[in-house]
Amino acid sequence: MAAFLLKRLMLQTVKTENNCIRRCFSKHVMQKTTPVHLTLIASAPRLTYLIHTKGFNPAEDTQDEKKKKKKNDTTFTNIGRKISERIIRVIDEQGSDLGVMHRADAIRLMDERGLRLVQRSATSEPAEYQLMTGVQIHRERLRLRDSKKARPKTGPTLTKEVTFSSNIGQHDLDTKSKQIQQWIEKKHQVQITIKKRKNTDEPENKMEEILNQILQTMPETATFSTRPQAIKGGTALTCVLRHLSKKEEKTHREAQETQQRDTLNKENGNDRESDVLHQ
Known part of the structure; x- marks a missing residue:
């Protein structure tokens, strides 16, 4: 009987020790894992520092290129030394073609003559530039402005x-x-x-x-x-x-001028005939 009680006491002691070990181990694991969760939660606000990028849209890029090209086509100004192309074709202030040359040579020529450089055509190969005086640039701007005003506006006819x-x-x-x-x-x-x-x-x-x-x-x-x-x-x-139309206006003017000439010639012929009769 005493042996049975002693054996039961030993089993109870082992069971108690196992429970204590399990509780201690669980507590130790929770202490290790809890900071990890806290770190993840605390790092969430860092998402606000992400860089927002614009998605690629071919249609928008095409429209931007058209607007930029249209702006370049309508501008006429001195570009100074900002020549994007390495090899260009240069025309002097008199309109003579100086041929193809390096942009450094074009800048040197511009400085020697005290002129300004204007881009004439960016679509040609190579790109075409012209040396001009300030007065020539001003006159060309006025000419382009007048031609733009004189251009007929397209729209429905009322x-x-x-x-x-x-x-x-x-x-x-x-x-x-x-x-x-x-x-x-x-x-x-x-x-x-x-x-x-x-x-x-x-x-x-x-x-x-x-x-x-x-x-x-x-x-x-x-x-x-x-x-x-x-x-x-x-x-x-x-x-x-x-x-x-412009063509019809021109034809009408020419017809009127022809009619006036015929009338004058007829009157002059009648005057000559009257002079002969008087003689």
Whole structure:
């Protein structure tokens, strides 16, 4: 009996020691692992220091290149010594081609002559530069600005509409003709519609004569875009007037000059014939 109690006491002691060892080991492991978790949690705010980069977008890059190219095409200025190309073609201030040379030689030539260097063409191979004086650069800028202003603006053509009766008075017709002329000078198209008055006897070609009369008030400016044509069963006549093109304006001027020369020659011929008869 005593032996059994002693054996049981020994087993209980071993079990207690094992539990103590397990608790101590677990505590030791927790002490080692806890700082690791704290370190991970504390390091999380460091993500705010990451560098944000812009994603690659080919469309945006293409637009940026177009804007940069357009800006380079429209600028005309002295570049000084900032020549990006190593080999360039140089033109002197008189417009003579000096040939292809190294950029160092071009800078030396610019300093010797006291001139400025302007990029003429960046697309040619090699790139083309010109030596110019300050006065030449100023004049070239003025020329480019004037040519840009004179360049026609592209856009939709506006169409104005005018409608009136065939029995319109002359004063009202003159007023409408002036208004139409102002629109034509602004490069607008003008649609004119003339309505035939009911229960009245008038010549069949009266409405067409009115349209021709309006056109004759501005022969050097306007012409028919669409010829007069009957609408609404013949009760109205419509046409469209537009501004003359540059080619048409030139042809009209030449025709007028030819007509004036013929008239002068005819008058001079009649004067000679009268002089012969008097003799």
